[in-house]
Amino acid sequence: MVTAARDRERHVTQVTSYGYVAARGPKRSVTVTPAPLRYWQYDPAGPLVLGLTVLGVALWLGAIAWRDGASAMAGELPIALALGALVVAGSTGRLTVSDFGVSTDIAGLRQVSVFRVVPRVLVQEVVVGAPPAGWPKARRRGGWWPGRTRVSVRHLGMDGLTEEAFTVRVRDPEAFADALGRPLP
Secondary structure, eight states: OHHHHHHHHHHHHHHHTBOSSGGGOBOTTOSSOOOOOSEEEEEOOOHHHHHHHHHHHHHHHHHHHHHHOHHHHHHHHHHHHHHHHHHHHHTOEEEEEOSSEEEEEETTTTEEOGGGOEEGGGEEEEEESSOOTTSOOEEEESOOOTTOEEEEEEEEOTTSSSEEEEEEEESOHHHHHHHTTOOOO
């Protein structure tokens, strides 16, 4: 499992060499040009974040209207909507496959979550749709989005023994599976 731990670190290094907008290429501050990312896509903020943001903006505007009147609320509306949009934009995630692993990260954090990195050497199988019978319970990464297909990935845990799985919705299942080195059956 030394290989998996080393690949996890290599993945973090390769992914953080790119800015959050991966299409712009590597950051100008990197001294060694990293290999291109194998696959990446953006995942919109989930329904919980959207709901809490709408609720927060509504409560904020409602409190202003109750305290100072409708004209004060109208003056506060652009600020409230801009901050709500900023929260949603900052909660947008990115699914990234590098030469060494797959991970999800969030724009607001601007870094790869070490807990969500799966080294490619541990990926065992990729299938389109829900996890087949006999697979471990799958964790869900990312939510539904129009035009995206559900894909299930079975992999070993960092101990190299326990089987784990996750599902994610991707725009191109074949390219995602190929990037992980496990072409679809």
